[in-house]
Amino acid sequence: MRELRISPAQFETLASGTGGPDAIAILRDGQISKHIAMTLTIMDLARESCSDVWDDLTEAFEVLLAAQRKAPEAVNRFLGLPHIGLWARRCLDRLNEDSTRAAAEVCGLGPIAATAGIIAGLHFDLTLPLRADAVAFPTLGVAHLPGEGPARITHDESGVRMSRGGLSVSVPSGAPGWHGALMLRAGEGDNAIAVEIVDLERSDSDETATLDAATLAAWRELFREAWDLLVRDHPEWVTDLRVGLSAINATSPSRRNEVRNGTARNGFGYFRARFPDNSWSLAETIIHEFQHSKLYALLDLVPLHEMNPEARHFAPWRQDPRPVPGLLQGVYSFIAVTEFWRKRIGIAAGGHRRLANFEFARWRLQVIDAIDALLESGRLSSAGAQFVKTMRATAMEWHDVEVPAEDDRLAQRVVVENRIVWRLANIHPDPAEIRELADAWLAGEQCPLDPAAVSTTLAYDGIRRRFERVCLLQTRLSDPAAFEELCASATARAAADFAGITEADLAYVRDDFSMAARFYADQLESHCEDYESWAGLALSLESHEALTQWPEIVHAVHHQVREAEPRVLASWLRR
Known part of the structure; x- marks a missing residue:
């Protein structure tokens, strides 16, 4: 892998709230390197902890290495996906705390290796030790093979087949027993994007989305509308999202606060989203959560703060005191949210214009206070202090934006x-x-x-x-x-x-x-x-x-x- 380095200009652009496609690509490449290192560590730890499945793991690892040699660019891009990062993090957690549960988790390497082989066009014959009736192949879909014991997956000139006991499944979408990945698609040409609907926070092997047909259709329509809004009104985000956003856990409608939006630490380009009220709230959520992904990935490359868990800071978007790392995450997300609403002031009309005034005014006040708390914390590295000062420079420009007195009062x-x-x-x-x-x-x-x-x-x-x-x-x-x-x-x-x-x-x-x-x-x-x-x-x-x-x-x-x-x-x- 090439040396990964964020240039001073890219660092400043990221700190101002956006990034640019080259910077996002470096963040993504950093995840590839991290996921490869995590996988190597998993293999080292599993040699003793998971001896009963070691032969299967070794076989899968060899397929993964062969696929990487055959198509390095495509397979490395696959290895940088959030599916791999979240799986690897779960494996390491299990291997460090509970060897009985670790074996079931590390066996996820088999479907990962098989997917890499399919992507690379590699012919292989691989054993998959299954502990459930279904197995998910990242980005491809889920195969259902009820039964006991391991399965085998074969890729040759005739295609991809899975067998278990007396059952057999062909992988092409639409075949019996196979459910292809659900996708959200929007845009055309250089603005086109495809995002997988998947729950990557579950530790079982079946990651199939559980949306009913009406909810899935609603999500697809809202996503198209939200993406069209971003392309039309917020193009500075579109290229970055096309490079970095890959998966959403799109949830069913629920009561307020039952489901919360959230971004996983090791899932760059993935987030959980509650069912949105409308397209512009989904657009705001996409921007908000992608900020978390960017900052998590940047922190893998550049230390911005001490790892001090002391929670003592007020964060207006949280109900509990926050440590510096958590406060920084919130500030970075809400600086983008505030910019989103600032721009919408000049675009929205009627009631939505008043809402934009209100949202911009309330977040501008609170983000600046939180930035100052970070600068006074004494917990930032020199790079972190530079990063936060750049955010503050962006935030100070908001003072020149006029908001009607009534909307500002409500804020x-x-x-x-x-x-x-x-x-x-x-x-x-x-x-x-x-x-x-x-x-x-x-x-x-x-x-x-x-x-x-x-x-x-x-x-x-x-x-x-x-x-x-x-x-x-x-x-x-x-x-x-x-x-x-x-x-x-x-x-x-x-x-x-x-x-x-x-x-x-x-x-x-x-x-x-x-x-x-x-x-x-x-x-x-x-x-x-x-x-x-x-x-x-x-x-x-x-x-x-x-x-x-x-x-x-x-x-x-x-x-x-x-x-x-x-x-x-x-x-x-x-x-």
């Missing part, structure tokens, strides 16, 4: 709301000092401590946010008619996955803050641990600094003196 409100809920979930005041405050309140004395001086510890309490209120606000901006229908009908809210929205939330999102404050105060009387209600109350009241700056102090004292009205308690704390 700032959500930014403050995020911080309030995060502080309630993660910052825990010293119990003795809270008891001192509670005793002073009960005795009718003045507040004895400055809330800013109360000692605290940092630990995530595990309570998850609902985010329904923010989603309802997004609906208010993008589709006012749908918003009014949701406000008027509990049935409509339930159907649209807004069943958790309360009367207080409705008043808050409609800017009826007086009514919202009364409703939230009532909710807290019976559900004093509802952080969403605390945030809603804080933002519905005027001039209650303690509720917005130190909500965890107000909450903790209120827990001791339940009869205290939160707004009165907040005023007392500021005396």
